[in-house]
Amino acid sequence: MQKRKAVSLMSGGLDSALATRIILDQGIDILGLYLSSPFGCHEDIVKVADSLGVPLKIVEKGSDYLDLIRNPKYGYGKNMNPCIDCRIYMFQMAQAVMDEVSADFIVTGEVLGQRPMSQRKNAFQIIDRDSEMEELILRPLSAKNLPPTKPEREGWVDREKLLAIAGRGRTEQLSMADALDLKGYSAPAGGCLLTDENFSERLSSFFKTRPKGSMAEARLLRYGRYFNLNEETFVLVGRDKEENEKLEELSLDEVKNGRMVFFKPDFAGPVAVLSGNFSATLSEALFGEVHKLIVRFSKRIPEWGMIRVSVGDGTPTSYLVHSSLELPVVHS
Ligand code: SF4
Incomplete structure (x- = not known):
């Protein structure tokens, strides 16, 4: 069977590290992708990619990202965080990388219900639709709570081995990280200055x-x-x-x-x-x-x-x- 490849959007945090590891363990080739911006923090990203043993590509968000923050189509969260627009933007950038390296799909550490704005079921639908990546964005931590994506339907990954995590708690992720001996990820909730x-x-x-x-x-x-x-x-x-x-x-x-x-x-x-x-x-x-x-x-x-x-x-x-x-x- 042809070996499949995915681009994994990594933030340096636990969830994306875990999602990457779950898909790696299914024999998929992974390229880690970190999208840097003046408002994020990526002190740990190289360490995380190293500890997972995945190559890492770092791409800087362009000045169009500033335009998006000034005027987001889907509005802001509690502060200046335009999370839905931001995710669409990130998946569009990831798609360009996916095409460049001939990858088959995208992996992300998003968890259903973890963030009030961008991690609701209907927000996922909007994000997937507007980024024109429907069915190609796999969220391994919550996959069993969501409709099967192409990688699952085609048997590239085994849906049974994916998770059904939902909500803001981190207990399941932390115990899985322990079990998988995951290291190097940054503390939960660190990161985006826009929040x-x-x-x-x-x-x-x-x-x-x-x-x-x-x-x-x-x-x-x-x-x-x-x-x-x-x-x-x-x-x-x-x-x-x-x-x-x-x-x-x-x-x-x-x-x-x-x-x-x-x-x-x-x-x-x-x-x-x-x-x-x-x-x-x-x-x-x-x-x-x-x-x-x-x-x-x-x-x-x-x-x-x-x-x-x-x-x-x-x-x-x-x-x-x-x-x-x-x-x-x-x-x-
Ligand atoms: S928290 Fe920040 S980086 Fe994450 S989706 Fe929202 S605006 Fe984008």
């Missing part, structure tokens, strides 16, 4: 300020304190060393291309990244605002300090600033 109330407020504010904001901007949003400086411009100010480093690393290319401005004090203070509509020469007013924020969140403020300001790939300009928040003096 977080505070982050959702920040994102909604960002969408108002930057209606056509880019993925590069969205990537920064999980770090630092967020401030809108005017109707079109925002700034992020690091809260600790790790965030300072992340903000610097993630803004580097945008700064070089003149789309963001990077501020770094030479005293014990936070870095700041400004993005939006600033003129080629940074206006005094905007600089003054960022200067105030850097001083406000600095640990030890010298009477006079220097802030290096980078925009474009030239040498940064240094500004001498006073802790009294008087306007800065250009130094070099």
